[in-house]
Amino acid sequence: MKHLNAILLGISMLFLASLAMAAGKVEVRDAWIPEAPPVAGVMAAYFKIENHGNKPVKIIGASCAAFKNTMMHKTIEKDGMSRMVHLDSLTVDPKSSVTFRRGGMHLMLMQPKHAIKKGDKVAITLMTADKHKIHFTAVVKAATLGND
């Protein structure tokens, strides 16, 4: 019985370690949120997702405790018309990156639960299709063009 326990423990530790390793292959960098007018019901988060691994990583959602709702969006400009498209998922190819930037993809943060001010650090989580969670922090910066 002792042996079985030890084996089970060993297996679960290996499993956890592999999970941690897989998650470690994806990194989110330069995450920031432009400060918005206090009345704004929405904010946007911009960042870069780097996949250092050998397999594609599929992001299927995002969450942020400071906001009621979080969605992955893409701004599409066609014939002068700008519209936002909801992204159900997003794949980051092996050894490559995807950047969320102004006028392109962004995390739409809706209905802040409290006032979000310049200098605040906001915790965000991305969920992958294979149930990993990628945690990162976005810094709220002044809404200027230079902060991109």
Added chain:
Amino acid sequence: MSQETSPASKLPLPVILSGLVLLVFGVLAARYVLSPHSPAYSRKPPAHYLQPGKPLKGFALIDYDHQPFTPDRLKGRWTFMFFGYTNCPDVCPTTLLKMKSVWNKLPAAARARPAPQMVFVSVDPKRDTPERLKKYVTFYHPGFLGVTGKAKEINKLTHQVGVQYSFTKNSNGGYTVNHSAQIILVDPKGEMRAVFSPPHKVEELLNGYIKIRNYYEQRKNS
């Protein structure tokens, strides 16, 4: 039996042939010029200028201080106009920041003429009350003006400037607004003079404005 002949059969053969050659050449040339691969299309023109200007009329909106915003408010100074909504996370804040940057980069003389007014028109009056609009717009610049009104009145203006918008429900019960992202430039007579297409570059907006204004003032003085 009719003796009539068709007009073409009266023409000598060389004339018909050279006509055909010209037609084929013309079609090919047009196809090249209009093709997206031709040099003329290699870069989207940053601005479309209107000469003569197009008078904007017949709309009755309100500004964020509940004052009427009618065609009269466009008289006496240049106006930059952008259409959007305050729940817009990406395009509207970025465009307002670009308009602020244009404002900040205006040469001192250009601000004293008088300065152009920067107007944000909300096409989402259901959520964007004048109070909300004021807090939103002045966050980007205290001198910027926010305007909205009844949908019917908003449409009178959007139709004239060629701006379109529509509403799309999202999965959490709310909605987003699809909208044209052009910046419209209006002269001091209240006539539309230029349409700047997105994506906007601050330098293009600034230089375009200075160029149009100089051209306009030279014509006025000549």
